[in-house]
Amino acid sequence: MGSWKDHVRARLRQRDQTEKVPHVGVFTSLAQLEERFEIRKQILDDVQSKSLERGGGDTRCLHLELRESEHLADKLSQTVSDLAAVLHVKEAELQYWQSRVSQYRQEALQLAKGSKTLKVTLSEFEYTIECQSKELSALCAEHKRLKEALAQAWSEKEKLLQRWMEEKRVEADRLNKYNDTQERWRRLAKQLKKHLLRKMGKEYVPAGTSSCSDTTETSPSVIQIILSSGIKTTTNIHPGQMGP
Structure with missing residues (x-):
């Protein structure tokens, strides 16, 4: 003035x-x-x-x-x-x-x-700027905390993903081994069945004078003997000697 x-x-x-x-x-x-x-x-x-x-x-x-x-x-x-x-x-x-x-x-x-x-x-503007600066500091701290939490979550996610993939790989290997074993046993059973059928066809040729009733009565016992003998012979076979 x-x-x-x-x-x-x-x-x-x-x-x-x-x-x-x-x-x-x-x-x-x-x-x-x-x-x-x-x-x-x-x-x-x-x-x-x-x-x-x-x-x-x-x-x-x-x-x-x-x-x-x-x-x-x-x-x-x-x-x-x-x-x-x-x-x-x-x-x-x-x-x-x-x-x-x-x-x-x-x-x-x-x-x-x-x-x-x-x-x-x-x-008023100074007060508003001060309040906004405080809010900005709080938001920066919250952002930093959330960023660290996000990084930790990503790390845990990567670990869980690797663990899950490892478990799935182990499970897939086990399933593949199981499937291979089943396939080998299926082939072995097919070979044994053929072998037993050939053996039964050679040893038990039915006579012309025998009746149908005698053949019917003796066939179960014969099959059991063949299966028992076949099982005994298969137990002596090493899995590595079986064909594919």
């Missing part, structure tokens, strides 16, 4: 130095000239009255004094008119500067109010 007042005072002092100070002695000179004019006028009146009483005198001298007085009166009237014009201009300038000062005062008040509002808004 003090800066604009100082600026206005400085401008007014500068105006006084350039416009008012040079004309300070004019008013004194004007008063002195008016006083001289009044004195000369009185003297002229006295001289004219005395010349009329004498019936004529030094008319030439009086005429010169009259012309001098008229000239001085013209100069004084011109000076007075000039001073009046200058005074009128100065009064107009003074009114103009007073209006400008009033305008500047209003603008200064408005700027002060705006500055106060801006300060309040700035304090």
Whole structure:
């Protein structure tokens, strides 16, 4: 608030130095000239009255004094008119500067109010920024924690995946071995069946005189003997000697 007042005072002092100070002695000179004019006028009146009483005198001298007085009166009237014009201009300038000062005062008040509002808004923004910075710090910490948890989860996932794949591989190997074993036993059983059928066809050829009832009664026992003998012979066979 003090800066604009100082600026206005400085401008007014500068105006006084350039416009008012040079004309300070004019008013004194004007008063002195008016006083001289009044004195000369009185003297002229006295001289004219005395010349009329004498019936004529030094008319030439009086005429010169009259012309001098008229000239001085013209100069004084011109000076007075000039001073009046200058005074009128100065009064107009003074009114103009007073209006400008009033305008500047209003603008200064408005700027002060705006500055106060801006300060309040700035304090609110600072508080908001502080709150947001705290929230950002908390979010960064939470993000870091979640990132670490995500990395740990990915690591556990990779471990579980590797373990699952290992278990599946072991299970697949075991299943393949089981399937291979089953296939070998199936082939072995087929070979044994063929072998037993050939052996049964050679040893137990049915006689022409035997009846169907005898063949029916003796066939189960014969099959059991063949299977028992076949099982005994197969137990002696090593799995590596079996064909595919």
